[in-house]
Amino acid sequence: MIFNRYRRGLFITSFLAAPVILYLVYVISPYIQAFYIAMTDWRGVTATPTFIGLDNFKRLFSDGTFWKAVTHNGALLVLLPLITIVIALFFAFLLNVGGAQGTSGIRGSKFYRVVFFFPQVLAVAVVAVLFQQVFRPDGSGMLNGPLMALGVRPIGFLSDPDVAFWSVLGVMVWQAVGFYVVLFSAGLASIPRDMFEAAQIDGAGRVSLFFRITLPLLWDTVQVAWVYLGILALDVFAIVWVMTDQHGGPDWSTTVMAAEIYRNAFQYFRFGYASALGVIMFFFTVGFAILSLRLSRRERIEY
Amino acid sequence: MPNTPHISRRELLRGAALVPVAGALAACATPAAKPTASSSAAPVATSAANPFGMADNKPLEVWIFDGGFGQDYAKNIHQPLFKAKHPNVEIKHNATKEVTKVLQPRFAGGNPPDVIDNSGANAMDFGALAQDGQLQDLTPLLDAPSWDDPNTKVRDTIDQAVIDLGTYDGTFSVLGYVNYIFGIWYSQKAFRENGWEAPKTWDEFLKLCETIKKSGKMAPFTYAGKFPQYLYEPLLTMAAKIGGAEVLVNIDNLEDGAWKSEAMKTSTTAWAEIGAKYLMEGTAGLDHVQTQTAQNKYKVAMLPSGSWLENEQKTTTPADFEYGMFPIPDFGSSDKLPYGTLHSQPSENFIVPSKSPNPQGGMEYLRAMLSKKAAGDFSELVKTVSVVKGAGEGRQLSPGAESATKAFAAAGTNVVYYRWQTWYAQLKDEAIAATGELMTGGLKPDAYLERLQKKADEIKNDSSIKKYKR
Numbered sequence: 119m120i121f122n123r124y125r126r127g128l129f130i131t132s133f134l135a136a137p138v139i140l141y142l143v144y145v146i147s148p149y150i151q152a153f154y155i156a157m158t159d160w161r162g163v164t165a166t167p168t169f170i171g172l173d174n175f176k177r178l179f180s181d182g183t184f185w186k187a188v189t190h191n192g193a194l195l196v197l198l199p200l201i202t203i204v205i206a207l208f209f210a211f212l213l214n215v216g217g218a219q220g221t222s223g224i225r226g227s228k229f230y231r232v233v234f235f236f237p238q239v240l241a242v243a244v245v246a247v248l249f250q251q252v253f254r255p256d257g258s259g260m261l262n263g264p265l266m267a268l269g270v271r272p273i274g275f276l277s278d279p280d281v282a283f284w285s286v287l288g289v290m291v292w293q294a295v296g297f298y299v300v301l302f303s304a305g306l307a308s309i310p311r312d313m314f315e316a317a318q319i320d321g322a323g324r325v326s327l328f329f330r331i332t333l334p335l336l337w338d339t340v341q342v343a344w345v346y347l348g349i350l351a352l353d354v355f356a357i358v359w360v361m362t363d364q365h366g367g368p369d370w371s372t373t374v375m376a377a378e379i380y381r382n383a384f385q386y387f388r389f390g391y392a393s394a395l396g397v398i399m400f401f402f403t404v405g406f407a408i409l410s411l412r413l414s415r416r417e418r419i420e421y
Numbered sequence: 422m423p424n425t426p427h428i429s430r431r432e433l434l435r436g437a438a439l440v441p442v443a444g445a446l447a448a449c450a451t452p453a454a455k456p457t458a459s460s461s462a463a464p465v466a467t468s469a470a471n472p473f474g475m476a477d478n479k480p481l482e483v484w485i486f487d488g489g490f491g492q493d494y495a496k497n498i499h500q501p502l503f504k505a506k507h508p509n510v511e512i513k514h515n516a517t518k519e520v521t522k523v524l525q526p527r528f529a530g531g532n533p534p535d536v537i538d539n540s541g542a543n544a545m546d547f548g549a550l551a552q553d554g555q556l557q558d559l560t561p562l563l564d565a566p567s568w569d570d571p572n573t574k575v576r577d578t579i580d581q582a583v584i585d586l587g588t589y590d591g592t593f594s595v596l597g598y599v600n601y602i603f604g605i606w607y608s609q610k611a612f613r614e615n616g617w618e619a620p621k622t623w624d625e626f627l628k629l630c631e632t633i634k635k636s637g638k639m640a641p642f643t644y645a646g647k648f649p650q651y652l653y654e655p656l657l658t659m660a661a662k663i664g665g666a667e668v669l670v671n672i673d674n675l676e677d678g679a680w681k682s683e684a685m686k687t688s689t690t691a692w693a694e695i696g697a698k699y700l701m702e703g704t705a706g707l708d709h710v711q712t713q714t715a716q717n718k719y720k721v722a723m724l725p726s727g728s729w730l731e732n733e734q735k736t737t738t739p740a741d742f743e744y745g746m747f748p749i750p751d752f753g754s755s756d757k758l759p760y761g762t763l764h765s766q767p768s769e770n771f772i773v774p775s776k777s778p779n780p781q782g783g784m785e786y787l788r789a790m791l792s793k794k795a796a797g798d799f800s801e802l803v804k805t806v807s808v809v810k811g812a813g814e815g816r817q818l819s820p821g822a823e824s825a826t827k828a829f830a831a832a833g834t835n836v837v838y839y840r841w842q843t844w845y846a847q848l849k850d851e852a853i854a855a856t857g858e859l860m861t862g863g864l865k866p867d868a869y870l871e872r873l874q875k876k877a878d879e880i881k882n883d884s885s886i887k888k889y890k891r
Contacts, residue, residue, distance in 0.1 A: 159885055163528040163545070164553035170885075177885065255706030262703075277646060277706035279863060363647040368705070369854040369863070384521055386846045387549035391885070 149400070156393035162383065167390065174394035184395060187366070187373045188402075190283060191352055194290070194374070195406070199347035202291050203340060206298035209234055211328050213299065214306045215314055231303070235296040242293070246360035249289050250276070276362055279371035286372050289357060294350065298343050305339035306332065345410045352403050355380070375399045472565035472788070475781035480511040482534035482777075483786065484524060488541045489733050490599075490769065490803045492516035495538075498798045503789040510782060519543045528555055533774035535783040539595075540769050547595055548844055550772070552887045556594035557773035557780045559787070563593060568792035575791055583767045583808045586840065589889070596787055597767025598799075600806040602728040602746070602825040603654055604763065609743035609820065611639075611719055619747035621760055623691060626750045630699040633722050640701035640721040645709035649856035650842070650849070652692065655725045656856070658749045658764040660688035661837040665757035669839040674890050675881045680874040687752065689859065689866040696860035705861050709733075717742060731821035732804040744821030748828055761831050766838040767808050841877075844889045851876040 156174055160167035178184060213227040213234075224230075237245065252260045253275035262272040275285040309331075317331055333340075355376035359365050365381065366373025375395065383392035467474040483500070485492045492514075500512050515534070517523045521543045527533045528545075533555070539545050550556050563576040563584065576584070580600065587595035612618065617633065620626040630641035645651040661669050664684025671679035701721040704712065713730065715721050717737045731744050738744070751760050771790070773783035789795060796809035797816055804822050806829065807813065818826060829836075842849040855872050858864040864872070880886050 161546075161549040161553060162525055163549055163555050165529070165531055173885070177883065253706070254703075256703035272703055274706055274861075277703075277857075277861070279858070363706070363857075364850070364853055367854055368857045381850070384525070384543075385546075385850075387525075387546040388885070 152393045152396050152400075155390055156397045158390045160390040160393075161387045162389040163387070170390070174391045175398075177391065178394055178398065183370055183373065184375070184378050186370050187375045187378045190373060191354070191375050191402070193283070194287065194351035194354060195348055197287060198290055198294070198351045199344045201287075202294045202298060202347055203343055205291065206295050206302055206343070207328075207333070207336070207340070209295065209299045210302035210306060211332055214303055215327065215332065231299070234299045237293045238296040240293070242356040243360050245289060245293055246357050249285075250361055253285055277368055279367075279369045282362060282368060282371045286358060286362065289361065290350075290354065293357075294347065298347075301343060302336060302339060305336045309335045341410075345407070348406055348410060349403065352399070352406060375402070469566055469571050471785075473561060473781040473784045475507075475510075475779070475785050477507055478509050479779045479782055480513060481536070481779055481782040481786060482513045483515065483536045484520070484534050484538065485514070485516045486520055486538045486540040486544070486769075487516040487518050489729050490805070494799050494802055498802065499786070499790050499795055502792065502795050503786055506789070507785070521545050528774065528776075531776060533777050535773065535777040535779045536786050537772050537774065538598075538769065539772050544770070546846060547589060547770070547772075548846075548887055548889070550774075551589035551592075551594065555774055555776060556589065556592070557775040557777075557783065559587070559593050559596060559773065559784065562596075562784045562787055565784075565788060568788050569794075575788060578791060578793075578810055580767065580808045580810065582765070582836070582838065585891075586767055586838065587770075594772065596771045596791075597769065598771055598790065598796075598808060599767065599769040600728070600765055600808050600829065601768045602763060602765045602806060602829050603658065603725070604727075604746040604748050604825070604828060605655065605723050606716075606726050606730055606744060606746050606821070607723045608716070608719070609745040609824075610741055611722065612745070617722070619745070620750050622751045623753070627694075630695070634699060639719055641699040641723065642695055643701035643704045643707075643712045643715065643721045643724050644860070645707070645712050645724075645726075646703075646705040646857070646860075647708040649853050649860065651709065651725055652860055653852055653856045654727075654764060655749055656688050656692045657839060658762075658837060659691065659752060660684040661764075662749060662756050662758045662762050663687055663752050666837045669837055670891060672877070673839055673841045673844070675841075675845075675877050675888065677878075678874065680877060681870045685870055686866060689869055691752065693859055693862075693866050693869075697862060700860070705857065713737075728806055728822065728825040731819055735804070744819075745824045746821065746828055748832070758835055758837070761828070762835040762837060763828060763832040764838060765829060765832070765836045840889070840891060845877075845880050845886065847886075848873070848876055848880055 155167070157169060157171055158167035159170050159173075209230070213223040213231060215223070240248075251258075253262075254260075255262055255272050255274050255277050257263050257266050257272075259272070259275075261275065266272055274281060276282050313331055313335075314327065317327055322330065353376055354374050358372055358374050358377050359380065362368075362372045366377045376399070379392045379395045379399065382388045382395060471477075481503075483495065485495045495516075496514055500514060503512065504510070518541065520537065520539055520541060524533065524537060525545060528550070537545075539547070547556075563574065565575050567573045567575050567578050569578075582600075583597050584593055586597055587593050589595065607619070615633075615636065615638065617629060618625075620629050633639060633641040657669060657672075660682070661684070664682060668679075668682055668684045671682070701712070701715065707715070709726070710733075712721070712724055713726070713734050714737050716724055717734060717739065728746075731738070734744075748761050748763050771787060773780050773787065777783060790799075791809055793809060793812055796807040796812035797814075799805075800807040800813055800822075801816050804819050806822065806826055813826060842852070852873055855864060855869050859866065859869045881888070
């Protein structure tokens with residue numbers, strides 16, 4: 119028996135070894151290497167970097183631009199999930215149980231489902247280029263054109279440092295909402311219809327239907343959405359890099375951690391320093407993941 | 422990989438199985454171990470016809486930045502010329518818009534190509550390359566006989582500025598091939614038809630802006646708002662005119678308070694006024710092509726740019742537009758540098774990596790590029806001004822190139838330049854960010870200079886950043 123069990127263990131292990139080794143080589147080892155490179159002065163073009171200990175990390179603490187980036191990531195971490203989830207919940211509710219009878223979607227919900235999901239299909243780079251044109255600050259801009267026709271001064275959506283961050287946030291929400299509408303719709307579909315019907319018969323309106331039934335029963339899905347969106351907020355890069363002026367400007371008003379890593383690596387050729395920023399970002403992300411998993415531990419509602 | 426030996430499937434599998442995990446771990450992202458040096462072995466003797474001792478059967482790998490000038494000039498002008506003299510050298514031509522992405526890993530891997538046109542927004546940092554000893558010393562090229570005449574050294578056929586600006590740490594290692602000439606660009610036709618005249622003093626410039634604004638026909642001034650480096654260029658040039666070339670030398674050398682000099686204050690204040698009063702609506706959000714196209718559509722009268730402008734805009738410029746360029750106007754009677762002073766510097770930078778397989782061939786390629794025929798054909802093709810002396814003689818020039826060439830000739834020795842933006846990329850980015858703010862009123866001139874001084878001091882005190890002097 120023991121021998122058999124041992125052989126079976128060996129059999130299973132031999133199958134697991136390959137993926138484990140692949141994982142070690144391609145997932146774990148780059149992390150370890152990044153930690154090592156973070157402690158060198160590597161500029162990316164030499165074969166022999168010098169070990170400089172924690173100098174890069176010391177430098178990092180007085181890097182004003184990086185801390186601006188951290189602030190922006192922090193703001194996104196709070197605002198992006200909040201706004202996206204609120205809007206997505208509202209839409210999902212309307213699409214599924216918001217209709218007049220209270221158990222089906224509003225009129226045209228099939229059409230809206232497609233419309234909401236459409237941005238999700240577009241590549242981030244496409245979205246970024248698209249919105250560059252939407253936000254153009256002259257008469258050719260989709261938003262500023264009508265404004266100027268009405269005699270309003272054009273808004274510098276991407277060129278005014280006070281506005282640019284909100285424009286980026288807006289685009290991110292625009293792109294993310296569709297996916298969460300679908301996610302919440304799936305969640306709603308698994309809630310038994312009779313619950314809504316029963317509540318309706320008891321006289322619940324749309325508002326109490328939403329807050330008393332929909333939201334509590336969707337809570338698990340909302341938490342998942344929160345974690346996903348939080349990670350999206352921490353590693354946002356492409357939209358900022360492609361859409362904003364000076365890749366995170368104007369005047370650093372939209373820069374994010376990933377953009378600073380890229381800038382330091384591929385524009386300043388400070389790969390060592392960029393790795394140090396990457397290590398810090400790694401801890402931010404891991405910290406966020408642990409924290410959100412801890413906080414979201416909660417009894418499931420059985421139905 | 423030119424010499425990949427034939428490997429059977431069995432050998433490949435065995436090899437793959439034998440690669441130790443540790444080896445694979447080490448090979449992933451860290452810098453590769455230095456391969457055995459191949460460049461030092463150059464047993465071929467040098468001669469007048471072959472000044473660098475290039476082996477005449479070694480292939481040559483060339484990478485061209487495929488930007489404003491395209492890549493045709495390399496394929497159709499330079500390479501045939503090189504092949505004419507060295508028919509046995511196989512040239513492997515490549516072009517890219519993203520120099521860094523393609524070539525940086527090759528440097529890190531120890532097998533860079535032989536010639537690189539390291540230009541464009543995504544060029545590799547010269548400072549990093551120089552600091553790591555990746556750049557071939559091109560002094561032998563300067564001392565070699567020129568392609569055209571065995572009795573003339575290459576050194577004497579090119580502008581001195583090429584040598585000054587291509588020198589890193591006392592070693593000439595970067596060859597700028599094009600003379601960028603900066604100024605304010607306008608349509609000679611529009612100016613003629615409206616009776617406007619290119620201003621010679623700042624007062625005239627302000628009056629002209631006022632006249633154009635009042636005429637209602639077009640906006641007076643714009644710049645590539647998304648890329649404010651287009652604006653700090655005239656700002657710095659004017660500061661040099663007011664306070665002398667040392668204003669820029671001090672900034673380059675990170676001297677204490679260099680950004681806050683009196684000349685810089687005057688110039689900054691003057692340009693901030695242009696930002697507040699005379700900019701085309703929406704300037705801050707438009708890029709260089711959008712603003713230049715607005716000018717081609719007669720929506721704006723003037724913008725600062727360089728001598729590449731005409732070639733860049735050739736598809737949108739009306740046939741009778743007639744580009745013209747005027748130098749930065751005199752600020753006052755006490756200017757240190759006379760009217761006509763220009764900012765000009767060689768650019769479109771070619772390098773030969775020192776650790777490439779065939780650096781001798783790389784230098785020979787550059788020598789071919791610096792022949793009068795190659796340079797002349799090049800400047801005619803891409804409408805620009807070559808660094809090779811007399812290369813433009815007897816050639817048909819377009820109106821913009823002619824205007825720039827004339828201004829350059831008139832300036833004589835009154836030419837200024839700055840190098841801090843290539844030496845200190847962080848300072849450049851800060852200047853870009855701050856200049857945008859200055860022009861849109863978010864930063865007052867004093868705060869602007871304060872901020873740039875602070876960044877310059879930060880760089881000066883950062884031991885990890887290599888410092889340069891000129």
